[in-house]
Amino acid sequence: MEQKKNIKDFTLQELESYVVQNNLPKFRAGQIFEWIYKDVETFDQMTNLSKDLINKLKQDLYIGRAEIEVGLISKEDNTRKYLLKLEDGNSVECVLMEYAYGKTICISTQVGCRMDCAFCASAIGGLTRHMTSGEMLEEVMAVSRDIGERISNIVLMGTGEPFDNYKEVIKFLRTVNNQKGMNVGQRHITISTSGLVPKILEFAEEDFQCTLAISLHAADNVTRNTLMPINKKYKIEELIDACKIYIKRTNRRITFEYAMIKDINDNEESAQKLSKLIKGMLCHVNLIPINKVEEKVFEKANKASIDKFKNILENHGIEVTVRRELGSDINAACGQLRKQYGK
Numbered sequence: 353m354e355q356k357k358n359i360k361d362f363t364l365q366e367l368e369s370y371v372v373q374n375n376l377p378k379f380r381a382g383q384i385f386e387w388i389y390k391d392v393e394t395f396d397q398m399t400n401l402s403k404d405l406i407n408k409l410k411q412d413l414y415i416g417r418a419e420i421e422v423g424l425i426s427k428e429d430n431t432r433k434y435l436l437k438l439e440d441g442n443s444v445e446c447v448l449m450e451y452a453y454g455k456t457i458c459i460s461t462q463v464g465c466r467m468d469c470a471f472c473a474s475a476i477g478g479l480t481r482h483m484t485s486g487e488m489l490e491e492v493m494a495v496s497r498d499i500g501e502r503i504s505n506i507v508l509m510g511t512g513e514p515f516d517n518y519k520e521v522i523k524f525l526r527t528v529n530n531q532k533g534m535n536v537g538q539r540h541i542t543i544s545t546s547g548l549v550p551k552i553l554e555f556a557e558e559d560f561q562c563t564l565a566i567s568l569h570a571a572d573n574v575t576r577n578t579l580m581p582i583n584k585k586y587k588i589e590e591l592i593d594a595c596k597i598y599i600k601r602t603n604r605r606i607t608f609e610y611a612m613i614k615d616i617n618d619n620e621e622s623a624q625k626l627s628k629l630i631k632g633m634l635c636h637v638n639l640i641p642i643n644k645v646e647e648k649v650f651e652k653a654n655k656a657s658i659d660k661f662k663n664i665l666e667n668h669g670i671e672v673t674v675r676r677e678l679g680s681d682i683n684a685a686c687g688q689l690r691k692q693y694g695k
Contacts, residue, residue: 374408461521509542561604630670
């Protein structure tokens with residue numbers, strides 16, 4: 353007997369193919385799709401469908417939901433950290449942050465990660481498996497359900513490398529953006545990569561309006577090789593060239609994420625190198641004071657170093673922000689909660 357499929361893994365187009373194959377009018381797919389993203393728990397709640405269609409859906413499909421295993425709320429800034437249990441028993445993390453412009457959820461795209469960045473908790477234990485697009489959608493839905501509010505901004509910057517799970521991530525983006533579904537505007541979505549050059553070039557051809565964020569964290573190959581093993585495959589020059597092609601193709605600004613690590617990449621020389629590397633590009637730099645991870649020796653740069661670094665970049669005409677430190681009292685950096693409860 354064929355295994356039932358999670359209906360949240362279907363794009364609207366795939367749902368249309370399913371209903372047509374079952375000799376049903378194509379418009380039924382739109383009705384079903386709308387019900388799913390109104391967050392019904394059962395097919396029986398789809399009141400404008402016939403009994404026969406509901407029974408057919410029950411026979412072939414199910415509505416995937418994640419269970420909140422752990423939910424923590426920061427006393428400092430109301431950041432919420434969730435550990436969600438997936439249907440196969442694996443757990444993933446997501447974080448809900450409050451900004452002046454609304455609520456932003458940072459979701460995971462893989463269970464674990466194989467990029468092995470030196471300062472990151474997500475890669476401890478390596479990659480378990482890719483997540484499906486439906487599981488990513490359910491991260492947003494589970495948290496929205498918990499807080500009783502719509503979430504309007506999404507960042508794919510949790511556990512995992514989104515471009516290492518490219519096909520499912522693209523499916524997620526198309527579905528979450530669909531007007532009949534969650535209808536999250538593409539300009540309200542940021543997707544992060546550690547620098548998978550071929551996928552950056554592929555993404556440039558997708559015609560998305562999302563923001564692309566590059567986890568750069570160093571401005572020379574020697575430092576970046578130490579922090580991010582992916583740099584041994586795609587050198588920094590190749591990565592910057594791909595970013596320039598992406599900007600030219602999309603006319604969209606890139607964000608460079610730069611984790612400020614004490615005595616590693618926070619000095620004046622690093623700031624000058626970074627300025628030279630990206631000067632003249634349509635870009636923005638996000639300086640990130642890193643979260644302390646128990647197993648890692650790295651410490652965040654002090655405020656004076658961060659301020660000096662920021663000033664050097666600004667003096668070169670580069671737009672810079674220092675990311676607010678959110679949820680430090682609940683270990684809001686991805687990977688920390690899963691690891692803690694996995695013990």
